[in-house]
Amino acid sequence: MSDILDELRWRGLIAQHTDIDALRAALAEGPVTYYCGFDPTAPSLHHGHLVQLILMRHLQLAGHRPLALVGGATGMIGDPRMSGERVLNDKETVAGWTDKLRGQIERLLDFDGEAGARMVNNLDWIGGLTTIDFLRDVGKHFRLGTMLAKDTVARRLQSEEGISFTEFSYQILQGMDFLELFRRYGCTLQTGGNDQWGNLTAGADLIRKAAGETVHVMTTPLITKADGTKFGKSEGGAIWLDPDMLSPYAFYQFWLNTDDADVVRFLKIFTFRSRAEIDDLEQSVTEAPQARAAQRTLAEDVTTLVHGSDATERVRRASQALFGADDLHALDAGTLRDAVAELPRTEAVVGESTVVDLLVATGLEKGRNAARRTIASGGAYVNNAKVTDVDQTLSRADLLEGGYTLLRKGRKTLAVAATPTD
Structure with missing residues (x-):
């Protein structure tokens, strides 16, 4: 088990940590119970959360016991962002998103065996907490100076919009999660992204003050590209x-x-x-x-x-x-729809639309004469079959599942024609 930290470091999955020698010793002594939290502030996890789940899986494969926390309570507040106050979602929305996130997490961790994962929800212990108990039992262990020094809080305080007491209190709630999981399950390690370092250490400090015990935290680095730019955007947004x-x-x-x-x-x-x-x-x-x-x-x-x-x-x-190495007609409508979603497209009518028309309408060619020359030279394809007749018209046999017809100019330039099928 002690080799897991070396493996994680080689993989680039360790950024900051508390006493690494103490953590290495704890991992070597026997199964360590650890947790990572995921807030339902959207209906899905993304690639950043995937990094955390992969780290959790590595630790689990090394024999340690994961707790996957979905924040049904903290998700109603949201971790403060560098700029701008979060929109607060209603309880029904957060509950629905909580279920979605749980389903995604359950596919990525193993819930059987001695190191089987456990799902937890902080709404179970925060939901019934009274304000007086919160202030007396938890709030008394936090110092404003330390809370104000957190990077995100400090930046927001210097901005025009400032920060609400709601978002300012988030770090207390996350710290409380660590304490509660320590008490309930003997959890002694919290993992998270490097931007969570302040929240993670707040939990470790709370356990030291409230329970007199030392625990561990470890973060993963922000994943960037080789050129230093942020990693993780597709054409449609987040991954x-x-x-x-x-x-x-x-x-x-x-x-x-x-x-x-x-x-x-x-x-x-x-x-x-x-x-x-x-x-x-x-x-x-x-x-x-x-x-x-x-x-x-x-x-x-x-x-x-x-x-x-x-x-x-x-x-x-x-x-x-799409490029002729497999049978287009074998693809189901959903997969084909996704495959052509980003391609230039036009509508087509069986028996009326010619290949020349479609090449021009999709922008594969600039005009009819150019389209005819491409066909005559053998550079036009319908569903990966070379077009030999410059007057070829779209037929029903050309329709793939979902009413799509794939057009190709040369080896790599693609477009799609869509024909209503009802």
């Missing part, structure tokens, strides 16, 4: 784990498009590949970057982790089929 908010196909493509400069580091962070496997993939980036073996491994592993192997197989085949 959500909910397939209804970001389709498995778009999710897969995001990872597939990882830059060569980032892919090895992301393989270490986001997959469970061994050092030997990652070394081999790193060599492939240097020797055969055009094959993109590392990117394909990253995309397949992360998509399987989040959405399952069946979804990964569907999107992998869709990705190949």
Whole structure:
């Protein structure tokens, strides 16, 4: 068990920590109960939360016991942001989002065996707490000077909008979570993102003052690209784990498009590949970057982790089929819809729309004469079949599931025509 910290450090999953030697000794002595909190401030987790769940999974595989906390209480407040007050969601919304997050977490941790995970909700102990008990039993252990010095709080105090007492109190509630889990389950380690360092240490300080015990905290670094820019935006926004908010196909493509400069580091962070496997993939980036073996491994592993192997197989085949390496007609309507979602498109009418019309309407060609020349030279394709007749008209046989028809100019320039099927 003591080797787990070295593994996490090699993977780039450790940023800050309290006494690392004491933590290493605790991990070596036997199973440590640890927790990470997830607030339902949105209906889905995203890639940043995925980092935390992967860290939790590594610790669990090393024999330690995870507590996954979904903040039904703290989610009604929200951790203060660097700028701007959060919009407070109603209780019904937060409860619904809590259930969604629990479902996502349950797919990523193992809930069986001696190191089986446990789901907890801080609404269970915060919901019934009276104001007097909160102030007397918890608030008395916090010092305003320390709370005001927190980076986020200090920045908000210097801004025009300031910070409300509601958001200012968040750090007390998170600290209280650690104390409660320490008392209920013997939890002695809290993990989280590096931006949570102040909240994590507040919990450790509370346990020291209220229970006279020393516990541990550890954070993961903010994940950035090799050029220093923020990591984790798709064309549609955040990298959500909910397939209804970001389709498995778009999710897969995001990872597939990882830059060569980032892919090895992301393989270490986001997959469970061994050092030997990652070394081999790193060599492939240097020797055969055009094959993109590392990117394909990253995309397949992360998509399987989040959405399952069946979804990964569907999107992998869709990705190949778009460029002729698999059968487009074998794709289901949903997968095909997701695969063509970002392509230029136009509407088409069976028996009336010509390929020339569609090439122009989708912007693959600038005019009819140019479209005819492309067809005559063998550079136009319908559903990956080369078009040989410059007067070819769209037929019902050209319709894929969902009424789509894939158009391609040359090897890589794609568009889609959509035909109503009802």
